[in-house]
Amino acid sequence: MSKVSLPKSLDPDLPLTALAPMQDVTNLWFMKIIADYGSPDYFFTEYFRVRDDSRLNHKILASIVENDTNRPVFAQMIGESVPDLIRTARELCHYNIAGIDLNMGCPAPRVYRKNVGGGLLREPETVNRILGELRSAVNDRPLTVKMRIGFDNTNTFEEILDIINRHSIDLLSLHGRTVKDMYRGVVRYDLIAQAVKRVNCPVLANGNINSAATALKVLSQTGAAGVMVGRWAIANPWIFSQIRQALRSEPISPVPLVEVRKYIDRLRLTPEAVKTPARARAGHLKMYLNYIALLVDNEGHFLKLMRRTKTEVELLNLCDRILLDSNKNLADSPYSNAKNPNPI
Numbered sequence: 001m002s003k004v005s006l007p008k009s010l011d012p013d014l015p016l017t018a019l020a021p022m023q024d025v026t027n028l029w030f031m032k033i034i035a036d037y038g039s040p041d042y043f044f045t046e047y048f049r050v051r052d053d054s055r056l057n058h059k060i061l062a063s064i065v066e067n068d069t070n071r072p073v074f075a076q077m078i079g080e081s082v083p084d085l086i087r088t089a090r091e092l093c094h095y096n097i098a099g100i101d102l103n104m105g106c107p108a109p110r111v112y113r114k115n116v117g118g119g120l121l122r123e124p125e126t127v128n129r130i131l132g133e134l135r136s137a138v139n140d141r142p143l144t145v146k147m148r149i150g151f152d153n154t155n156t157f158e159e160i161l162d163i164i165n166r167h168s169i170d171l172l173s174l175h176g177r178t179v180k181d182m183y184r185g186v187v188r189y190d191l192i193a194q195a196v197k198r199v200n201c202p203v204l205a206n207g208n209i210n211s212a213a214t215a216l217k218v219l220s221q222t223g224a225a226g227v228m229v230g231r232w233a234i235a236n237p238w239i240f241s242q243i244r245q246a247l248r249s250e251p252i253s254p255v256p257l258v259e260v261r262k263y264i265d266r267l268r269l270t271p272e273a274v275k276t277p278a279r280a281r282a283g284h285l286k287m288y289l290n291y292i293a294l295l296v297d298n299e300g301h302f303l304k305l306m307r308r309t310k311t312e313v314e315l316l317n318l319c320d321r322i323l324l325d326s327n328k329n330l331a332d333s334p335y336s337n338a339k340n341p342n343p344i
Contacts, residue, residue, distance in 0.1 A: 004142050006171060006202070007072035007098045009041040014247045015219055016226025017240050018042040018173065018204055019233055021076045021101070021146065024287070028063040029270035034233060035069035037263070038241025041226070043073045044146070044173075047103045047117075050079030050088045064095050072098030074144060078106060080116050082130055086137045099142030099170065102134065104160075107148070107179045118179030121151040124159045131167040142170035146206075146228075149191045152180040157191065161198045173204040173228045183208075183231075193222040204228040211333040212239065212246035235291035236330060237263060255330040260292065261323040268316075281312040289315075295331045296322065 009016055019026060019034055021044035031043050046060050064073050075097045079085050089100045104127065106117030113119065120127050135143055145164060150157050164172055174195050176187040187207035196203045202225030205218050210232040218227060233239050242252045267273065267288050268281075276284045286306065293303035302322050309315040 004140060004170060006142055007042065011244065014244060016041045016204060017243055018044065018226065018228040020044065020206060020228045020230030021046055022230055023047065025234065027059065027272065028066055029272055031063055031067060031069055033266050034237050035071060037237040039069055039071050040240045041071065042098065043071055044101055045073060045076050047076045047078040048088060050077050050081065050084045052081060052084055054084065054088065056091055064097055074098045074101045076101040076103050078103040078116050080120065080126065082133045085130060086133055089134060089138050093138065093141055097141065099144055100134065100138050101144045101146055104145055104147035105175055107182045112179055118148055118151060121148065121156055121160065121179060124156050124163060127160055128163045131163060131169065135167040144171040145169050146173040148175045148177055148179050149188055150178045152178055154191065161195055165200050169201050171202050171204065172199055173206050176207040189218055189221050192224060196223045212242040212252055213333065215243045216246050231291050234288055235295050252332065257296065257323040257326045257328050257330060260296065260330055261319055264319055282309060282315045285312065285315060294334045298331065
């Protein structure tokens with residue numbers, strides 16, 4: 001079966017950029033915020049969990065039907081039941097989606113233990129069956145895959161790449177770590193380069209792309225068609241516009257910390273955040289600040305102080321003190337001497 005065309009990018013002369021799908025993060029409001037700071041070419045939704053009794057999650061669906069960013073949105077699914085994946089894909093195709101994306105990389109133990117997400121990488125036969133059936137069902141939209149280089153080793157890597165080819169997948173987003181690596185350790189950009197040569201579709205390189213300079217380096221090293229950025233886009237929502245500046249050999253615009261403070265307010269004031277109970281609001285903001293703090297100062301003081309705060313008021317007062325009383329800019333890459341229990 002022949003492939004279908006991918007949606008148009010912002011600039012056809014530049015490599016692609018995409019915001020990685022992140023559960024509990026890449027909702028409608030986060031996409032809108034990112035788009036205002038410099039949109040990627042493509043968005044991907046949080047995953048729709050597919051089971052025999054599943055229905056389309058309305059909150060995730062809102063990131064498709066209420067999306068006014070003017071950028072294509074791919075609908076991601078996670079599951080292993082072929083009939084239910086087909087049913088859900090067909091339901092999603094009734095909406096204005098750029099394509100269907102299958103999650104074969106989620107490293108959360110509660111996910112892969114159910115043989116979905118990254119757990120599928122242990123079973124190439126199951127992957128072959130799922131992709132074959134989905135390709136037949138989704139024949140007028142792009143069918144894409146997000147995966148890692150293996151489960152706990154790379155023994156199935158080449159076999160699964162060949163399955164990607166067999167079923168004419170239209171785009172592959174490849175994180176260069178195994179499922180068991182989670183977000184730790186070296187990203188195997190060499191294996192992403194190997195995938196670029198082996199598969200017949202564009203490949204987005206994913207994994208620890210933390211700055212525009214890193215994006216250029218990874219594109220050069222892998223030959224990938226583009227880059228997919230996840231948690232570092234939480235830290236720096238300007239990263240996609242900075243990547244485009246770097247690709248055009250333009251100076252990268254610095255981001256004053258006062259602008260970071262405004263960004264934090266935008267995260268705090270989304271409709272979803274406002275509905276969060278007062279006692280949980282500091283924790284909600286810290287989900288983002290765990291990453292933002294990595295680019296705020298080189299010593300990690302902000303990160304430590306931020307994590308010690310107990311209330312939203314205390315947290316915002318700290319943000320004011322650190323970010324508004326400084327004429328510094330957001331760092332263009334993370335510092336390396338801080339211990340981060342949630343590595344990106």
